[in-house]
Every structure is written in C-alpha cells, then in structure tokens.
C-alpha cells in the first residue's frame with residue numbers, strides 16, 4: 400500500500416511545526432534537475448547558502464561537476480543555530496593534481512552563524528551569480544524575497560503550496576519565477592536521519608522522509624517553459640461549468656483544458672508545471688485563503704459546492720487570433 404498523500408503532507412506539516420528543516424536532498428534528484436540548466440553555469444559563482452557542506456549533496460554535485468560545468472567558484476555556508484560557523488569554497492586546483500574537485504575545497508571560519516540573512520552571508524550572496532539549494536521550507540517567503548532583492552538567479556526546492564503564497568504568486572504571475580522540471584510524481588524522498596518513516600513496504604526507504612507536493616522553483620531559462628501544452632478537449636457547458644460567484648469556467652484537470660475556450664478558466668495549481676507564458680496568461684487566483692489583490696475571489700463554488708484553489712488563466716493564442 401502506498402503512503403497516502405494526506406499522511407505525507409502531514410509529515411511536512413509536522414516538520415514545519417517543529418521547524419525541523421533538516422532534510423537533505425539526494426544527489427540523483429539534484430542531477431536530474433540540474434542537467435537542464437548546464438549552459439547557465441559557465442564562468443559563474445554558485446552559492447549554496449542553506450547547506451551543511453559536510454552533508455550537502457549540492458556541494459558534492461558542484462564539486463564533482465566543477466570542470467564540466469566550467470564553474471568559476473562554489474561557496475557553501477554552514478548554518479549553526481547559536482554559534483559562529485564556517486564557509487567552504489572551491490575555486491582553484493589547490494593540491495596541484497591538475498584537477499579542480501572536492502579535494503581542493505577550503506574552509507574559512509565565519510564570525511556569524513551562517514544564517515542566510517546574516518551580513519556575512521548576504522555579502523557572499525551579493526558576490527554570487529546563481530544560488531542553488533533546498534532552503535528551509537518554513538522560511539521560504541523570506542528566502543525568495545532576499546534572492547529577488549539582490550536580483551539573483553536561482554534553482555531552489557520548495558513546497559508546491561508556496562505557489563499560492565501571495566509573495567510567490569505575484570512573482571509567478573509576473574513571469575519572474577517558474578517551476579523547474581520537478582521530482583518524479585511530485586514527491587521527493589529526502590535524507591533525514593532522525594525521522595521515523597512509517598511508510599509501508601513499497602514506499603519505505605530507510606533514513607528517508609517522503610514529502611509530496613515538492614518542486615523546484617527557478618528564474619533560469621529552461622526549455623520546458625517554451626513548450627506548448629497539447630490541448631485536445633473541446634469546450635462544452637456541461638463539462639466546464641461556470642463558478643456560481645465568478646465569471647470563469649472550471650477545469651478540474653490541466654490536461655482537460657479546452658482548446659477552443661477564449662475566456663477565463665480556473666485550473667488546478669499543478670497547471671504551473673505545464674505553464675508556457677507564450678501559450679497562456681495568468682490572470683490571478685481563485686479560492687486562495689489570503690486575498691491579496693491577485694486572489695480574485697477568496698472562495699469559489701459550483702452549485703453551492705466549494706471548489707479547491709484554482710489559478711485563473713486565459714489562452715493567449717486564441718485571444719491573439721481574433
């Protein structure tokens with residue numbers, strides 16, 4: 400029996416509640432995502448600012464691929480709750496073996512604790528080109544706000560729910576950030592030594608926590624967001640009813656978006672995984688718990704039945720054809 404979505408979401412809620420952000424991303428998951436971004440790293444300084452360098456597979460990934468990617472430098476900072484920490488860097492062939500790899504890393508103490516918001520970490524951030532990490536989910540809003548403030552490129556892991564946070568939704572709507580390629584089935588297995596995984600046989604992985612609804616967020620160009628979603632369904636009033644309280648049709652599954660509907664459509668938030676800004680325009684969101692100017696209606700209903708959060712979109716290509 401597979402672990403239910405509900406129970407894995409509970410895992411995350413529990414983690415959030417306890418502020419237990421000590422999950423580590425697996426190297427194959429990092430490789431699977433970052434292979435789509437290779438051309439962006441040439442000559443760049445990469446900063447992993449939420450990474451215990453001893454545990455982080457992000458640092459490992461960049462150390463293993465330093466030359467292949469043509470990187471200029473990799474910096475990771477270690478976070479300590481209450482004491483000064485350190486940073487680890489990789490830039491030159493220090494041991495003179497003709498290669499730049501993990502053996503060439505060098506450690507420097509920090510005066511502060513490596514918090515991504517600390518002055519020292521902020522100074523490193525300013526000097527970096529691309530930030531790549533899995534930041535604490537509990538600080539996601541603040542984390543992204545800092546990247547935007549310093550105009551940094553990034554590839555980071557976050558929870559899909561973050562899409563409807565007003566600060567994040569605004570960036571998505573304005574095409575300033577988008578979703579990366581993501582995890583198989585939208586769920587990630589993170590390394591977590593302290594977590595007892597109750598998932599049953601087929602889904603259980605020792606020392607791992609399974610978290611559903613996890614994805615990659617980025618502002619680096621990727622091919623995926625220029626690919627049209629193939630639409631094959633035709634609009635009809637029965638299958639696509641309008642909301643009782645908002646002038647838009649409801650679409651329950653992204654793959655069922657009708658090819659010929661020229662008005663506003665409410666689609667599930669998973670639509671963003673297929674979003675191509677040349678094909679669709681995001682108008683706002685519906686049913687979000689936090690009305691914010693982008694949330695066009697805080698609750699939506701069809702025949703009195705409440706419908707879950709939706710993103711409101713419009714097919715740009717149909718509009719343009721008129």
Ligand SMILES: C[S@@+](CC[C@H](N)C(=O)[O-])C[C@H]1O[C@@H](n2cnc3c(N)ncnc32)[C@H](O)[C@@H]1O
Pocket residue numbers: 420421422423424448449450451454455456457478513514515516532533534535536538
């Ligand atoms: C979800 S874990 C991911 C770790 C690592 N990026 C990875 O994927 O392997 C988040 C990491 O952020 C660190 N962290 C927590 N609060 C932080 C803060 N304020 N500043 C920097 N790092 C922080 C935690 O210690 C933890 O190592």
